[in-house]
Each structure stands twice: as C-alpha cells, then as structure tokens.
Amino acid sequence: MMTRLGTCILSIFMLIATAAGAAELDRKEATEIAKEAYIYGVPMVSIYATLYAFSIDEKNPEYKGPFNSTLNVARVFTPKDTGFVTPNSDTPYTFMGLDLRAEPMVITVPKIEPERYFVFQLMDMYTFNFAYIGTRTTGNDGGTYLIAGPAWTGETPKGISKVIHSETQFVNVVGRTQMFNPGDLDNVKKIQADYKLQSLSEFEGKPRIPEPETDWIRPILPAEQKTSTEFYDVLAFLLQFTPTHPSETELRARFEKLGLKPGEKFDVSALPDDIKAALADGMKEGQKAIDDRRVSLHGNSADLFGTREFLKNDFLTRAVGTQVGIGANSKEEALYPIYEKDASGGMLDGSKGKYTLRFAKDGFPPVNAFWSLTMYNLPSQLLVDNPANRYLINSPMLPNLKKDADGGLTIYIQNESPGADKEANWLPAPSGPFMMAMRYYLPKPELLSGAWKSPQVDRIP
Template sequence: MHAKPLLTALLLPALLLCACDRESRDAAPSTTASGITVAPDEARKIAREAYIYGVPMVDQYRAVHIYSLEPNNPQYRGPMNTLVSNDRLFTPDDTAVVTPNADTPYTLANLDLRAEPMVLGVPKVDSKRYYVFQLMDLYTFNFDYIGSRATGSDAGHYLIAGPEWEGPTPPNIDKVIRAETPLVTLVGRTQLFGPDDMENVRKIQAGYTLQPLSAFAGTAAPPAPPKVDWIAPLSPKDARTSPEFFNQLAFLLQFAPVHPSEQHVRDRFAQIGIVPGRRIDLSALSPELRQALVDGMVDGQKLIDTRRNALTNRTDTLFGTREELNNDYIARATATQVGLGGNSRVEAIYRTYQMDTNDELLDGSRRYVLRFAKDKLPPVNAFWSVTAYRMPEQLLVKNPIDRYLINSPMLSSLKTDPDGSLTLYIQKESPGKALESNWLPVPEGPFMLTARYYWPKRELLEYEWSSPAVERVR
C-alpha cells in the first residue's frame, strides 16, 4: 500500500505545526449573532462548504499572526509592513521549520494595505541568479509575481495596492499590482549558489526595500486605518474540529471583499450565521445545530483528504491565481494543507519522493540512485535541486560532508557516467572517493527527497518531461 504523499513544506507550513493549543486571548468582535436560519441537515451542508472555503484563510491567518502579530512567539519576525530576510543557511539543527529550503534564502513581509499601498524596491540582480517575490492574498491566491521570470533582473519599484486604493501612480513606479484583499503576504526567494555564496545573497537582500507609498513619493501620510483587535488564531487541531472555526472565518471575511462570482456563496454562508465581522453565539445553538456544524467540518475534511490522496506526487495545479483555480475551493484547501505558500507552477514545480521503484518507503539502511539520462536533465530556465530530509521530522540530514542537496549549479563538479547520464548516489555511507561528488547523504532510517524545479520550461509544464524514479540498488 502506498503511503499518503507528503508534500513539500515551503515556508509557512512550519507555522501550522508549531502553533500550540490555547484559548483566544484577544477581544472578539463585539457584535454577536446566533441566527442559523436553516434546519440541521442543511446547516451541515453549508458548514461543509464553508469549511472547505475557509481552510486557506484560517491557516493563512495563523501564519500571519505568528510572524507579524504575536511578538512573544519565537517565530515572530516583525510587525506588519516590515521586510525581514533569513540571511543564513539552514542546518540540521534548525527544528522550527520543516522541509527547509536550502536553495533560496527567504525574505518575508506581511502587508496591511488598508491605509495606503506599499512599494517594494528591488536592486539589479545578475541575470544568472534567480530571484522571485511571490504575492499571496488572504485567499491564498498567488495573484502576481516580481522577479527573474515575471519582471526581469533589472532594478525596479513595484506598487502593491489594496482593493480600495484609487490614487495616482507616482513617477518611478515600474508596475502597479492590485491585490483582491488588503492583507497580503510577500515571500521573496534569492538563489544561493553554495555555502560560500551567502555573503553575496545578503548584499542582494539588503537591497530589497519596502516603504509606504507616501514615504516613497514624499507626500503626507494618510490617516491610520481603524485599529483591529486581532483575534488569536485557532490551533491546527481546533481548526479541524471546533465550530469556532466559523467565527474565525467570519472575522477574516471583513478583510475579503466579495468577488462577484462568490456573492451566492457568501449569501449561503450567512444562513448559518457566517457574516463578516460578526460572531455566532455557539453557546446559544441547540445541540443538533452545533453538531451539524462539526459534522460539516468532518465532511469537508474528507473531501480534502480524498483530493490529496489522488495527487500522487504532483501538486502544481493546486496553486495559482483566482482565474487559474476557477473557484475550485477543494483544490485551494488541499493546497493549503499540503504546502501553504506553494508557488504557482509557472514559477516552480516540486516533486517529493517517499517511495522507491519497489513501492517501498525510502530508508537509509538501503542504497539508491537517482539517474538522469543523457540530455534529460530537468528542463528549467533557472535551476533545479534535490534535497534530502530525515523522517518523520522533515529536517535536513546531518552528515560528514555537510551536504544537504545536489543542484544544477554543482554540475561542473559532478561526474557523468560513460553513456553521458548523471547518477546521484542516495545513501548513508560514502560511495567512495571517486563518486563522492555525486553523493547525497541520507540518515540511517526513514527519509524523503524533494526535487525543486525553478522557472520550469515548456517540457515540464506540459508534462513532456517527467522526474526519474528513485531506484533501489541494495
């Protein structure tokens, strides 16, 4: 029997695992409502729909809260509208982030665009070095990109505006990017060529700037937006089991203007009391109605799990714009649970390996190879990599040569086979000095591999090229 696919955690999924169970300590919205206007059977159906719709928003909010609204949290990175970079290499000792990306150190900001737009400035980046800024709204749509593929390698300034902004565009703005929600997450990635390249990455990260439009244009700042009493996020467990989920969703909907294609969806949610900025008085519900809400969550999770189990190792169609996902709410929820913050397929495609060609779980007690045929390396415009993680922790593997991945920038130092193919040796012990350049160390026990393909070419996007399988050799 195949194990359920374990998809790549890119940046934010770690927060979903680290948040602890706790009572809400923030003040809830003052308006309460207990008005469910439908019978329990119908309430259960609507709750199922609302759960699937709301999973991405509730999980995204948890990440935003931990990173930018919760100063006492160990993972706090700074207040809203602040750009923070991870300017060092991940190591096996980093336990707060699962499946850490050792290719592209991150730059992160959570934006609150209610008062005015923010302007992201980027320096000129060598065209041989890949970089990208992913813009994700509260729905978790990847609504735009800035970087090597999307905007090129030249320096520029990009105005990121919320849905209500109508001001003039000042000079020296290269592009105006409009978000559907006033809350936006900005995730930057800058290619690292190797451990000795970190200082160069830091210099590039230092050139990334983020400032309010008024500061950029030298004009008076607008009035501050209304103060928000940010509620505490639900723990991962409660977000799947507690009807308080629907109050969290209602809180977030006040920051999510209704899209024309979803008015009927919002009207339906209102039938079980999910109204933007209001709370359902759960204590006032009959036991039958309260149970209907819980059962609806269970039903919704089953649909998400069914979609997830059908994915095998391809998740690239789960991430994208609203237009690309076409209101496929199950796809959006599934994407959140397998890798919140995943890139759109035009930017990066990921393949995760847990099984070998014998349909057995990967284990360091055995030896494996990953073989790319001659002229069949991953077709990418930027670069590719293969990283090993020990399981079940999903952390980097401590090893005697401090090598956590093999990637395309290392090709000049890798040895090819007599027939021109490239073989990577996936094993715990060295394959010998002659082959050590191609060795990717793994732990003694269970492990997984993640292949990352940045800026994929047409052959990858159209499924003309497929990732090779991991072959067991002993």
C-alpha cells in the first residue's frame, strides 16, 4: 500500500509532468486545444455543478439527498430554486443522481392514469438524453427499468422491463409529473411516493454494494464558468467518469497534450504564463463561438438536445444547449422555442416596454400533453419574483384565462399590472432584461415539422 508520503511525491511528479507537457505547446496550439476543451467540457462541468449542489454538498441550500436516492420536490419551482437555469414551474420534479460505479440501479414507476403526462429523462454527463421512461416511450402502465454503467455486462434479471445502458458512470435523471392545478398537488405527491429507486443488489434481495469513496472537488459555479480557468481542473477530474468514446479518441489525445488527463490534477497555477494566457484565450474564444451560435438560432432550440447519434458529436451545439437550458428534453418529448427578442428585433426588457403574445382562436399549440410560457430574468435565466407569484401561463390555466372576443387568447407581458380587466392573462416581467421559454410537451407532427409556427411577441406601441 502506498504511504501518504508516496502519494504526495507521486502527485508532485504528476503536476511537474503536466506543466512540462503543456509547456511544450506554443501559445497558438494551446489556445486552440483550450477552446476545444472548453466547448467540449461546458456540459460536463455544468451538470457536475448541479449534481454537486443536489447530492454532494450537504451545506448547500439546494441539497436534496445523496446519490442513488429518490429526491422528490413535491411542489413547483419558484425563484428560490437556483440549482440550474431555466427550470420549469409546470411539473413537480423528481431527481435521481445515479452513481453506477458499484452496480446498476433499478427505477420502478407505478401505473399512472392515462391523461396525466409524466416522464423520466435520463441524461449522461455529456448531457446526451440517452433514454426516456414515460408516457411517450414506455406508456403509463408502469414498469421496472435497470440503468447500467459503461462497464456492466451482466444478464437481465427477472422482473426487469428493460435494460438501459449509460456511456458515463453518473447519470442525472429528471422526472416530471404533470400537475393539473394547485388542488392536484396531493395526487402528484401520491404518485411521487410510488417512484422507487433500488440498487440491483437490493432489487434481488441482497445487501447493497456501497459506492466508492471519492474526493470530490469544488465545482465551478455558474457565475464563474465562463471566466475561471479552474474550469479545466474540474474537467480533468470529471473525465475519469466518462470513458473515451471511440469517436473521440483523437480529441481526448489532444486534451492530454495540454495536460488534461482523466482524474489527474490540472494545476493551472503551475503552468507557464503563456499557457495560462492560452487557457484564458481559449475560454474566451470558445464562449464567443457558443454565443454566436446561440444568436444565429433566433430562439429555435429544437435541435440542441438529444442523443449522441442525433447530435453527431456537434460539441458546439451541445454546449449551446447547456447554456440555453441544461436538462431540456429532446424535441420528440418537448419543444422549447426561446423568446429573447420582440417581433421587430428588439431585446425584451420590462423596464423599456410592454408586450403581448396572442394565440388565434384556432391557433393554439398542437400538443398531446400541454403547453406553457415561462418568464426568466436575464442574465441569470432564473424564475422572476413578482407580487402575483405567477411565473408562467399554461394550457391547464385556460379555464381561468380571459378569451378575446373572437375566442383567441392574448397574454400581457409587462412589469406592472395591465389593469384589473387584463390581470387574469398577465405574465409578470422583471424591470429589466428577460427571456421567455415556450414549452410544448409531446408536440404533434405539425409542430415537429414546423408547419405550425409559434406566435411572435409584439411590443405595445
């Protein structure tokens, strides 16, 4: 067994080797690799910050419970929830942070009434939506699903509906259970109570195998992710949990030229000044590429989320998706048009304008589940605190909304009340820049094909 002194000496040699390897690069090549690593790593570093807050840092106000446990949030999200950007406030969440290093985990879902939408989205550390359990894919009759890590090769146990394989050793499971109205919360709680998570050993009636002990490192907080070069140390730490995909062998080798090796300390302070500058330049250039791609989308986020096969290793698109809304569903499950500008191209700002969004009588969103429009502050992309405690307008609210004379629906989007006669349709905006996310759950073919278009946001003259 290696002594503590031996471990320290080995760590010193590793740091020296890292610094020496990086020093062999010129600044131009180091910047290029740093840019590639930044774009590649944004999703991984971002999801780690969420997993750390939810399941590792017990002192964090966002902490919900350890890995491999069911973390039900028996309410909709509010502005106090800051664990990740652009949360929805339609469906009470169920979170499961899976650590698959010791053994697979088994998720059991109960039978749910057919009219209630639910989904468990399985997202690996790359943020690929690699599998779904829910209304669309497995139905509402219940089932038991084994989630296996990249190294597991066992046989399917009896009683398992399906085996689902993950590329990475950690999986973020985001469950959403539709709540029809505030009075429906108790029904949602009962459903959530029947969501079950067990280790494979427990499922087979054996003692649970404990997860390996890990020296977790501090994540990069959202406010620092675009500027702190410690980003690269976190990325190197996380690479040990993401075995190299065959399509990424050359890319990972380039990372190692910079000193980014899975599980090894990447000590930025030990690097030469020109390499430190290259890291900063690479981050800046990488973020500019992300921002430019985001602007070019004009709010169309449909193709930002999906499987590895769907995204075809387009790491830039994957990074844009992370910053637009980490954890968003693949388009077959839900579409997320983003509103950042009005119809004339002006940025949305509650201190400078008042706006409307209107659905014509026969122009409501064609969905098989429901739709919603949610307000977010900028730049935080978090829900907006307001005296009405209203963060969205959605289709379950239609009976309580005021229709136009012709049967259409006008939503009033502004900082102050539009007046008592319009308050039923008021979506409060902050006194400053904002964005909105439309959500179409289980979109119909005409939505997926683009035949049905989302309405624009009009500024009131």
